[in-house]
Amino acid sequence: MKKKDVSRRQFALLAGTMAAGAGRIPLQGADALTAQEVAHRMQTSLGGEWPASGPDGFKAGDPNTPVTGIATTAMATMGVLKQAAMAGTNLVITYEPTFFGRQENPGVADDPVYKAKKQFIEKNGLVVFRLRDRWQARKENDMTTGLAEQLGWSKYRVRPGDSIYEIPATTAEDAVALIRKKLSLRGGLRAVGDRKARVRRVMLHPGTMTSAVMWQRYSETDLTITGEVREWENTHYAADIFTAGEGRGLVTIGRVVSEDPGMRMCAEWLKTLAPEVPSRWIPAGDLYWRAV
Amino acid sequence: MTGREVVELIRKNVGVPWNEQSYRDTFKLGNPDSTVRGIATTVMVTFDMLKRAHQAGLNMIVSHEDTFWNDRDETKDLTSNPLYKMKTDYVLKNDMIIWRIHDHMHAMRPDFTVVGSLRSVGVKGGEDAVMRARVYTIPETTLGEFASQVKRLTGSRAFRCVGDPRAKVSRILLGPGYATPRMTAEADVVIGGEQQEADGAFDDVEYVADAASLGMAKGLIMLGHVVSEQPGMEDLAKWMRTFIREVPIQFVPAEEPFWT
Secondary structure, eight states: OOOOOHHHHOOOOOOHHHHSSSSTTTOOOGGOOOOHHHHHHHHHHOOOOTTTTTTTTEESSSSSSSSEEEEEEESHHHHHHHHHHTTOOOEEEEESSSSTTTTSSOOTTTTTTHHHHHHHHHHHTTEEEEEHHHHHHTOOOOHHHHHHHHHGGGGGGGGTTTTEEEEEEEEEHHHHHHHHHTTTTSSSOEEOTTTTTTEEEEEEEEOOOOOOHHHHHHSSSSEEEEEEOOOOIHHHHHHHHHHHOOOOEEOOEEEEEHHHHHHHHHHHHHHHHOOTSSSEEOOOOOOOOOOO | OOOOHHHHHHHHEEEEEEEETTTSSEESOOOSBOOOOOOEESSOOOHHHHHHHHHTTHHHHHHHHOOOSTTTOOOOTTTHHHHHHHHHHHHHHHOOOOEEHHHHHHHHSOOOOHHHHHTTTTTOOTTTSSSOOOOEEEEEEEHHHHHHHHHHHHHOOOOOEEEETTTTEEEEEOOOTOOOOOOOTTTTTHHHHHHHSSSSOOOOHHHHHHHHHHHHHOOOEOOOHHHSSHHHHHHHHHHTTTTTOSSEEEEEEOOOEEEO
C-alpha cells in the first residue's frame, strides 16, 4: 500500500502551525519567513543581476513582513490585491508595475487612486514585489510554456525552447474562439489578417512583440499570438501581408492576459522555493470590454 | 504639377514654421518630380489603400503615418523582405509618390487629427482643437452609453473600453494616435488611439481599472490608431483643396484592420 504522502509544503505548514501554536497565525520572530527572505531565495535561484534601477524589486509594503502566503499575477491591480488580501496571501509577486507605469508612481503622489491603492496595501499588511526581468530571463521561458499550457497546446511544441507549436488543423476564427474561451477573455482580443486561414503552425509570443521579431518570423507560421504590438508597426504589417495574399493572421490578446499564464507557472515554482507557505495564482484577467 | 510642388504649396499654407529636421514629413517612395494626377490623403499607407488610390487614378499619397511598418520608415532590414519588395514594386510600377505629413499636422492650428477625432465620437466644440489635450464637457451619460454612441458614430468594430459601464461621465479628454493622454482629476473619460498597455510612462489601463475597482467614475476608450486619426485626414483633404485646384484630392481611408 502506498504510504500517505505528505508534501513538503503540507509538512511545513503543519510544522509551522505547531510551532506557532495557533491556527493561521504566521511564525513570528527569527524563524518567520519574511518577504525579504522569499526575495533572497528568488534572487539566489534565478541568479543574474538585480540592479536597483531595474524593474525587479519591492514596490510597496514592508519587506520584513512575515509571509502568510504568496500570490502571483501578471499585474497587481486593485482587483488582484483585494483577492490576495481575502485569501490571506500577503506577498504579491507581480510581473507588471503596481503604480501605473515603469517608474512606479509616475508623479502621482497625491493622486486619489494612487493613495487609495497604497493605503489598501498598508492596511492589509500586503507586500508587493515585481518580478519581471529575471523571471523572463529564466531558461525555462515559462511565460511561453505557461501560455501554451493554458491553451492546451503544450504537447504540440515543435522544438524545445522555441515558441512555435503545431496544433491540430483549424481555422484562424476557430483558433480565436478557443483562445477566447481558454483564457476567459472579455473584450481585449483583436485579430488582423485572414480569418478563414487554415491554421496548423502557431507562434506564441506573450507580452509585446517588436517589429524585428515580426519581420523575421511572421511568415513562418499561420497564426501569431501575442499580447500587444504597435499598430503602426506590426498590425499594419499583418494587414499588408493579408492584402498581398498570404493566408495568415496576427492575434493580439492583450499584454496582461498574455502574461497571466506565465505567472501561474511562477506560483508553481514558488511552491518549491518557499514550501513553508502556500503559493497561488491570481490572474489579473482581461480588463477590457466592448461597447454594445 | 509635381509631388515636390504639392509639398511646396502645403509648406506655404501650413501656418507654422516648417521643420526641416522632421524625419517623418518627407518623401518615402517614388519620384518627387513625377507628375501628380491626383492626391489621396490617408492615415496609413496600407497596401490595400494604395491599390484603391491607384484604381481611383490618384498617384500621390499624403499619409499621416508610415509606409514600411516603422516610424522612421527605415528599410535597411527589409531589403530582402518579399512584402517590402512587392509593395515597393507596386508603387514604382504605377508611378506613385508617397509623402508623409505627421509632425506638421500636429503643429497646425487647428490640429485636424484632434478636430476629426472629437467630431467622430460626437464631442462638440472641438473645431479649433490643437494637440495639447483639453477637457470637453458633454451632457452627463454613462460610460456604457457613451461607448455605444462611439460605436454607432465611428462604425469601429474593435475599439476597447476599460472602467465601469455604469459610471456617470461628462468630462472627455481625447488624444488621437499614440498620444493617448494620461487620466487627470479633471477628466472622467480618456479617449486615445493606442498606448502600450503596461510598463510605460503612464499606464492608463491599470489606472482606470483600479479607479473603477475603488468606485471612482473613470473610463478609458482606446479607439485604435487608424480609427482615431483617420477622420482628420478628410479635413486635411478639404484644406488642401483650398489651395490646390489643379488635380483632384480625395480622402482614401485605410480600413480598420481588426476583426474580433
